[in-house]
Amino acid sequence: MYAIAQSETIDASRKVNDLQRQRLEETIKLKEINVKEVEAKEMAIQEKVKYEAVKREVEYVKECAEREAAQKKDAEINAFREAKEKEKLENVLLGPLQQYQKFEWEEIVSATSSFSDNLKIGMGGYGIVYKCSLHHTIAAVKLEILSNIHHPHLLILLGACPDHGCLVYEYMENGSLEDRLLRKNNTPPIPWFDRYRIAWEIASALVFLHNSKPQPIIHRDLKPANILLDHNFVSKIGDVGLSKMLNSESSAISTLSKDTGPVGTLCYIDPEYQRTGLISQSSDVYAFGMVILQLLTAKPAIALAHTVELAVEDGHLADLLDIEAGQWPIEETKELAVLGLKCAELRRRDRPDLRDHVLPELQRLKEFADRARDMASNAQLAPPNLFMCPILKDVMEDPCVAADGYTYDRKAIEIWLKEDDKSPMTNLPLPDKSLIPNYTLLSAIMEWKSGKQ
Structure with a gap:
C-alpha cells in the first residue's frame, strides 16, 4: 500500500510540474503576443506619421511644380517678347514711321463717359489720363500736345483729336x-x-x-x-x-x-x-x-x-x-x-x-x-527629389510605398524584392513585401510632366 501511495504521489507531483511548465510557456507566449501587438500598434502609428509627412511633401511638391510651370511659361513669353522687341526695333530703324489715327472728339468723349472720374487712372505732369475702349482697343487718353516719334520703348500713340489736343495712347x-x-x-x-x-x-x-x-x-x-x-x-x-x-x-x-x-x-x-x-x-x-x-x-x-x-x-x-x-x-x-x-x-x-x-x-x-x-x-525645371526612385535614380512611373515606409517605382522594387528581403534605404529586414500605390505622388508627377511639355 505504501508503495502504491508513493507512486501516486510521484505521478501527481510530475503532473503538477508539467502543468506549471505548460502554464509558464503559455504566459511567455502571451507576453510575446502582447509585445507584438504593441510593436504592431507603434508601427501603425509610425506608418501614419510617415503617410502624413509624405502627404504634406506631395502637396508642397505640387505647389512647387505649379510655380515651376508658371516660371517656364514666363521664360517662353520673355523669349518671344525679346524677339518681337528686336523686330520692332528693326522696323523703327529701317521702315517708315507709322502715322497715328485721327479720332473725332465725340468718340473720345463717349469712350471716357465725358471724362468720368471713375475712368481716371492717373495724372502726368501735363494732363489727366483716362482708360477707355476705342475701336475695340483698350487705350489711355491724355490731354496734351502731339508727338510723332516711335520706338519700342516709347509709349505708342494710337491716335489723337488735334482740335482739342487730346492723345490716345496704348494701355x-x-x-x-x-x-x-x-x-x-x-x-x-x-x-x-x-x-x-x-x-x-x-x-x-x-x-x-x-x-x-x-x-x-x-x-x-x-x-x-x-x-x-x-x-x-x-x-x-x-x-x-x-x-x-x-x-x-x-x-x-x-x-x-x-x-x-x-x-x-x-x-x-x-x-x-x-x-x-x-x-x-x-x-x-x-x-x-x-x-x-x-x-x-x-x-x-x-x-x-x-x-x-x-x-x-x-x-x-x-x-x-x-x-x-x-x-x-x-x-x-x-x-x-x-x-x-x-x-x-x-x-x-x-x-x-x-x-x-x-x-x-x-x-x-x-x-x-x-x-x-x-x-x-x-x-x-529639374525634377524634385521626391519624384525620384531611390533605386532607379530617375522619375518614378508607378510610385508605391514599401513596408519600410519609403516610396519606390513599382517595377524597380519588385525586382529588388525578388533578390533581397532588406530595405534598399535602411538595409534592415522588411516585415513583409506588400506594396501600397501612392496615388497622390503619382498625380503630382503626372502634373509636373504635363507642365514640362
Missing part, C-alpha cells in the same frame, strides 16, 4: 514703374534681372530721343512714374509728347537750350538746369541715374544718391538693395550702382555719355542678367 496693364517698385496694391516685386533689362530699355529709348533727326529731343521729366510697364513688364517711357526739341545749330559737344519755365519733378531735375536754366541731353542722364538707383533700392529719390554713394564706399551696398527683387549678384549690381551715381553727378561734364558709355555697359549687364535668368529657369 499699359502693369501701370507705372513707381507703383511696381513700391508694390502698390500688394503687387508682386520685379525680379532683379528684369530691373537690369528695364534700365537698358529706358537708356535705349533716351538714346533714340537724343539722336533723333533733324532735331534731338529731351524728355525733361523722366522718373519712375512716367515709365510704364505692359503685360510682359516691357518698359516704355511716357509723356514724350511734351519733350523739348532743341535747335540743331548748337554745339556738337553739348546741345544746350535756354528754358524760360521750370519743367520736371523735384529730385529728378538736373541741378545745373535749376541753376542756369540751360537744358541738354545730360539733363535726362541725371534723371536716368536717379531711376537706376531706385531700380536697385525701391526707395524714394530724395537724398538717395548720397545714401547709395556712402553704402558703396563703406561696402554695405547689399544692405541697401531691395530684398524683394531676389538674390542680387553683388559685383554686377555694384557696377550698376556706380553707373547710376556717375549719371547723377551734380555737374554735367562729370556725367558719362549715354550712347557711347552708359548703353554699352547696360547692354553687357542685361546680357549677364539674361543668362542668370535662363540658368535659374533651367535649374527649376
Whole structure:
C-alpha cells in the first residue's frame, strides 16, 4: 500500500510540474503576443506619421511644380517678347514711321463717359489720363500736345483729336514703374534681372530721343512714374509728347537750350538746369541715374544718391538693395550702382555719355542678367527629389510605398524584392513585401510632366 501511495504521489507531483511548465510557456507566449501587438500598434502609428509627412511633401511638391510651370511659361513669353522687341526695333530703324489715327472728339468723349472720374487712372505732369475702349482697343487718353516719334520703348500713340489736343495712347496693364517698385496694391516685386533689362530699355529709348533727326529731343521729366510697364513688364517711357526739341545749330559737344519755365519733378531735375536754366541731353542722364538707383533700392529719390554713394564706399551696398527683387549678384549690381551715381553727378561734364558709355555697359549687364535668368529657369525645371526612385535614380512611373515606409517605382522594387528581403534605404529586414500605390505622388508627377511639355 505504501508503495502504491508513493507512486501516486510521484505521478501527481510530475503532473503538477508539467502543468506549471505548460502554464509558464503559455504566459511567455502571451507576453510575446502582447509585445507584438504593441510593436504592431507603434508601427501603425509610425506608418501614419510617415503617410502624413509624405502627404504634406506631395502637396508642397505640387505647389512647387505649379510655380515651376508658371516660371517656364514666363521664360517662353520673355523669349518671344525679346524677339518681337528686336523686330520692332528693326522696323523703327529701317521702315517708315507709322502715322497715328485721327479720332473725332465725340468718340473720345463717349469712350471716357465725358471724362468720368471713375475712368481716371492717373495724372502726368501735363494732363489727366483716362482708360477707355476705342475701336475695340483698350487705350489711355491724355490731354496734351502731339508727338510723332516711335520706338519700342516709347509709349505708342494710337491716335489723337488735334482740335482739342487730346492723345490716345496704348494701355499699359502693369501701370507705372513707381507703383511696381513700391508694390502698390500688394503687387508682386520685379525680379532683379528684369530691373537690369528695364534700365537698358529706358537708356535705349533716351538714346533714340537724343539722336533723333533733324532735331534731338529731351524728355525733361523722366522718373519712375512716367515709365510704364505692359503685360510682359516691357518698359516704355511716357509723356514724350511734351519733350523739348532743341535747335540743331548748337554745339556738337553739348546741345544746350535756354528754358524760360521750370519743367520736371523735384529730385529728378538736373541741378545745373535749376541753376542756369540751360537744358541738354545730360539733363535726362541725371534723371536716368536717379531711376537706376531706385531700380536697385525701391526707395524714394530724395537724398538717395548720397545714401547709395556712402553704402558703396563703406561696402554695405547689399544692405541697401531691395530684398524683394531676389538674390542680387553683388559685383554686377555694384557696377550698376556706380553707373547710376556717375549719371547723377551734380555737374554735367562729370556725367558719362549715354550712347557711347552708359548703353554699352547696360547692354553687357542685361546680357549677364539674361543668362542668370535662363540658368535659374533651367535649374527649376529639374525634377524634385521626391519624384525620384531611390533605386532607379530617375522619375518614378508607378510610385508605391514599401513596408519600410519609403516610396519606390513599382517595377524597380519588385525586382529588388525578388533578390533581397532588406530595405534598399535602411538595409534592415522588411516585415513583409506588400506594396501600397501612392496615388497622390503619382498625380503630382503626372502634373509636373504635363507642365514640362
